[in-house]
Amino acid sequence: MSDDADVAAWLSGRLPQEWFETAPSVSVDREEIVVVGRLAAPEEPEGGAGAPRRAEAGRIARFREETRPARMRIADEAEALFGRKVAWGARCGQAEELFTNLATPVMTRLRQPQRQVLDTLVEAGVARTRSEALAWCVRLVGQHQQDWIQQLRDALVDVERAREAGPAA
Incomplete structure (x- = not known):
């Protein structure tokens, strides 16, 4: 089994199911594991043309803040198991953000x-x-x-x- 498949399988059992709408995408290289999940879209906000994008960015920011301690624990476990750093990201509607990924x-x-x-x-x-x-x-x-x-x-x-x-x- 490839590294990607091993890591994805482990994460499917380890991540809380309520975090993401679907299984997160997982990419692996020599130094890093990047986990990016899709968040539920917020209700359609009232406002101008940029309101949906701001609502999506806000949903990602909330996810990042609320899940930080749990993500850090899971990352520590994964780093010990797979010998790589773990970076996280989220997609919501058209918005996507990576959190603290490596620049090697x-x-x-x-x-x-x-x-x-x-x-x-x-x-x-x-x-x-x-x-x-x-x-x-x-x-x-x-x-x-x-x-x-x-x-x-x-x-x-x-x-x-x-x-x-x-x-x-």
């Missing part, structure tokens, strides 16, 4: 043409630093190549299954 430094070596791209983004004010510019580039690729990235992830799952089915060392 990543070492990379870039040649001058790649550094010049980052420096151009900094000079243009798109980013404040090369690090921020690189993060911007990664987000952009993730948005525009989402289908291709998902195909790669699916292929990696198949590779892992083949390894597990192979001969024992």
Whole structure:
């Protein structure tokens, strides 16, 4: 079973059922587990065009505050079990917010043409630093190549299954 499936299975038994409308999405990498659940939408508020968004943001803020001690206990248990930090998030209507997730430094070596791209983004004010510019580039690729990235992830799952089915060392 993959890390994602192990963690999701454990969380399905551990999280209070009343927290989320459906099972939360769980993503796992080497450093972090991110748990994002869908909250029930608030009643349609009266007001201008921005009222529903403000009500959704308020629902997320309330969830964050009211569940903080329980989320911290569950995160401590998960960190002990899985050896990764746990971040939380919530979706409500069109609003989504992640709470205190990691920003992990990543070492990379870039040649001058790649550094010049980052420096151009900094000079243009798109980013404040090369690090921020690189993060911007990664987000952009993730948005525009989402289908291709998902195909790669699916292929990696198949590779892992083949390894597990192979001969024992």
